[in-house]
Amino acid sequence: MTTRREQTSNESRELILNAAAELFAEKGYRQTTFHDVSQRSGISRGSIPWHFGSKEGLLLAVLERSVARVRDGLAAVPESGDPGFGPFDLGVGAMFALPTTKLFVTLLVEALEPGSPIRDRYVEIHDTLRDHCRRWLERLPLPPGLSAEALAVALVGAGIGIHQQWLLAPDRVDAPEALAALRTLVAALLPPADRGAG
Structure with a gap:
């Protein structure tokens, strides 16, 4: 007790x-x-x-809690059912709408510095996001020669890039519109019968 x-x-x-x-x-x-x-x-x-x-200990605790929240949020996205865009909208889009996204993007530069205490946490965050994307993409009929792993890297990179631009110039960048454009680009990769799924 x-x-x-x-x-x-x-x-x-x-x-x-x-x-x-x-x-x-x-x-x-x-x-x-x-x-x-x-x-x-x-x-x-x-x-x-x-x-x-220490301050570093506080930073690591913040990131550990944030990683756990991202995992919990992505775990709540349905894995079964229609493999169309429902999972994209709920998962790939939602992971960039999490309250932790701004934190991750803001601290990214510090994670890239040599010897950064948070580098390993960022590797873990990116692994989690790529794994979620890859599992969704593996359920779709991707064109020959396009791997789910490579496309997952591209999607996570695009999402992070959109948010970096939005944080720098929120009056010039419409993040929801840019994420919708990303969804449209992914839809264009699929056979016509699968584009409207979800």
Whole structure:
């Protein structure tokens, strides 16, 4: 049975994680301070290292929780039934509408730096997204010579690129419209009888 103290500690931890995820997505990891997280969460600054050890520990905890949420979200997408565009709209489109997407895109540059503590987490995130796309694509009648694996890489790359452009210039980039265009391009790859499925 959870004690009141443990419950309070867990609640504080969640408030810190929520605040840090929002701030990392808005400002990036380097520009976010413990003071920022404390103000946003309402939890004392000294409690943050007590829960996470360091700023890097906080970042890793935020990403681990976010990866778990992406997995849970994609696992909820139906795998059975019509292999048409229902899974695309629910899965490929939905994975770029998750609250974690902005966080992942914002922190991507830091993940690319040599020795980055979050590089392995990003490899894991991309593996998860590509695997989801690949499993959906393997159910479709793709043209000869086009592998589901390669197309999954292209779809995830396109989705990330769309969101990077949208974050940089939201007044110039319509992310939903661009994702709809991506859907149309994928539809053009399928035989005519399969294009309207879903």
